[in-house]
Amino acid sequence: MFDSAIIGGGPAAMSAALNLKIRNKSFIMLAGNEKVTGLSKAPSIDNYLGINSISGAELLLSFEKHLRDMEIEKKNEMAYNILNMGDYFAINAGSNFYDAKTLIIATGKAKNSLIEGEERYLGMGVGYCATCDGPLYKNKAVAIVSENEEGEEEARFLSEICSKVYYLPLYKTSFEEINGIEVIKAKPISVIGNENRVTSLSTSKGNIDVDAVFFIRNVLPVNQLLEGLELEDGSIKVDRLMATSIPGVYACGDCAGKPFQISKAVGEGSTAALSAVKYLDSSVEVK
């Protein structure tokens, strides 16, 4: 049981980690797919006080170095789903499960790009983690819609189980057809189904008959991550101390709203961590 789990790996998450470490709290940092970050592409950043005229990539390196110096480990695992167990949280990170007394959510800018039917059929054929739910579709046809290369591994895994895997990459890739994987370069339009099951995926190049559609996203829709999190204008609703609508859960950085700035994310990460520490120190120990 960790004192805290940090969900994310960007500036807000890293800042939260520093503060938890300094306050001697045990924590796990689930950074997800590290390759994906807007910051690493910024040509020049001038408004992070104390570090002038630096590229986003270099600034990230200095952030990473700070974490290494303090012996903080980022795990390249993605949290797919979190259950509120009352006095702790159970985190499903694909092949691993973790328990933590508090959560610090720093998943970055939420994308409101759910396609039609995606939410409607969630858990009825729509999923976000092929590793988790794949076995349910043994000998069936499935589609994977992926925003990044992680989906290719998921496709290989599913091709061992399923009768057919359709792979729709939403990024540039030279990924090729192998053993029952068919790569389709098309835009997904909607998930179609009957009353309680997915039956097909509609795309810009026609319909594909499948029993399941997995979406591999850079950022998971936050309301899929943890049930009951109150949102406001598409971001996680927080107060000035970064507390969300769920006790013990804090959010920081872009997922907690505008402006999308590094210094704001870093400041909020620090505040979220200190609020979690306060919560932990005032809580009765979980047995």
Added chain:
Amino acid sequence: MFDSAIIGGGPAAMSAALNLKIRNKSFIMLAGNEKVTGLSKAPSIDNYLGINSISGAELLLSFEKHLRDMEIEKKNEMAYNILNMGDYFAINAGSNFYDAKTLIIATGKAKNSLIEGEERYLGMGVGYCATCDGPLYKNKAVAIVSENEEGEEEARFLSEICSKVYYLPLYKTSFEEINGIEVIKAKPISVIGNENRVTSLSTSKGNIDVDAVFFIRNVLPVNQLLEGLELEDGSIKVDRLMATSIPGVYACGDCAGKPFQISKAVGEGSTAALSAVKYLDSSVEVK
């Protein structure tokens, strides 16, 4: 007429300045007495992401360098009073006056150390700026209660006008009696007066008969700075975008509440500046 006036000179104020500069807004930064800062005394700071194991003094130097590199000037002037003129703000900084369309208040941790009678007699003998109000007490006896060396200059100035100046330093100093200045090492207890005027200052070493008491503070009580600013738990009440209860006025850093952390102050400074920019860009031009 400036687009914005930044009141303060610490991390939040500096971060706000960077962002206003990048956004091409005209502004003035009234940093007050620079010598006074808690940050400069911190032996080691480990939780400002990207800059590890640094003393407060060194971190401040890197902040100051960033400002110089961007050609941002800090003025060592203190804002004593600000009037809300409806579509702009008039700032009294002692011998200078400035007008600005927006305000960014970053005055640091508010101290709730008003002494008895101080607020009661404000403007009736109690003042915060000897340079401003001194001439009203020509040939009269006044007391100066000062938290820093700035008070010594004020005392010298008043000694040329007033019949007698009592100087109560609340810091270590070797400041000596000269031309009608009497240094009293005592704790001020209360301001005493009749219905509408100050008559004396009560101290730990007895009463002193005076017509005025000037308090020279490191941080001005924020509700003396600008009338109508809503407070909450002794801090300036702000929303998530750093907007205060007065349109066009933003607050950031320690004066906007806990936690008192550099990264939080820096993040909020950035947000406050961006909110001011948005306000300016959406406002009708002041003629």
